Amino acid sequence: MSKKICIIGGGYVGLPLAVAFAEYFSVIVLTKTKAHAEELSKGIDRTQAFSSDELRRHPIIFTSDISNTSDATVYIVTVPTPIYDDYTPDLSPVEDATKSIASVLKKDDIVIYESTVFIGCTEEFCAPLLEQKSGLKFNKDFFCGFSPERINPSDTERTIHTVVKIIAGSTPPITEQMKEMYGKIIHAGLHIAPSIKVAEASKLIENIQRDVNIALMNELSPLFKVLGINTNDVINAASTKWNFQPYRPGLVGGHCIGVDPYYMLYNGEKQNIPLPLIALARKTNNAMSHYVVDSTLELLRQHSIKPSDANILMLGITFKENCPDIRNSQSARIFSALKAAVNTIDLCDPIADQQEVYRVYEIRTIPMADLKPKRYDAVIITVAHTLYKTLEIQKLLLQENGIIIDLKGLLPLGKSSFTL
Structure with missing residues (x-):
């Protein structure tokens, strides 16, 4: 096949897609910053999904300049779709990616969205934006598709190859082209949705x-x-x-x-x-973080520990075990609430990037090597990282009257003061 694929976004979704497609196609990855593109070119993966050798195995081009993608024939959007503080969809990453694509869009190009969006977004928001910025006509000069990502970060069993992929094109011939493309990399099979809206809703x-x-x-x-x-x-x-x-x-x-x-x-x-x-x-x-905070403070009081005098250790800020992703961390909410109520609170998460944690949450994490023996009145396990299993929490980290709050069931039954 003569297709050249440009993937917009080099993170948890885009990078596995790029590595998989590079087995069969010419692939270029467009990242948001020059620094990120240079990191990936050197084999450095922030998501920790691929080694340097794995990234360099195929001649994937990494760039932050949309003009370098002008010879692509298929554009796949894998950017995040967060929410605003009022819980409404924040489509700015998708909008920015769409506008960038429109600046280089050519006749017969295909734009596929893998980013999660509201139902109707691809055809009612993205396609008109592509038309407006490119001067081309949707479903005449260019075409769209939707294939929702199903990447499970840090999961080595359910990989991009082993999970069924849903696809839908804006016309039947485009669906067939998507079927041929994705069929090369998805070993588990494809589900052909009857429309883009059905795929978005799924x-x-x-x-x-x-x-x-x-x-x-x-x-x-x-x-x-x-x-x-x-x-x-x-x-x-x-x-x-x-x-x-x-x-x-x-x-x-x-x-x-x-x-x-x-x-x-x-x-x-x-x-x-x-x-x-x-x-x-x-x-x-969303209320669970408040429940954990209230329960922690009540447990301290039950153990005759005044919260304002207490020293607490939190283990984990990523949203899941053995994964560096810190987006929408409920642990960060717990940390911030407890910080205002206790004497000191430390947070240790060797999986998370310390600079990224501070940039996003203004929380300074500490290395496991810096944990001080018998310092803490309470230890809260919020993420079940495998490496925490080697910590002798009760023996080395807790005060004699200290408590363990195990939110993830990491410890054997009876070894903690509180579980969910």
């Missing part, structure tokens, strides 16, 4: 379903605790039924589950159709 509901189910367990967890039963014991018992889905309570952060529901809520608002269950699930999961 991405939203697969994460909304998880958000709602986690919210159910987060709602039940405090009740089970008051009743004197362990939530995980209840889930394990219920899981013996064939159709029970074992969702666990916990902090919901990251770039998908804690964000995607707001894009569906945006669709509902625009159509004047209430979606109360989705909204309530979001409210429930």
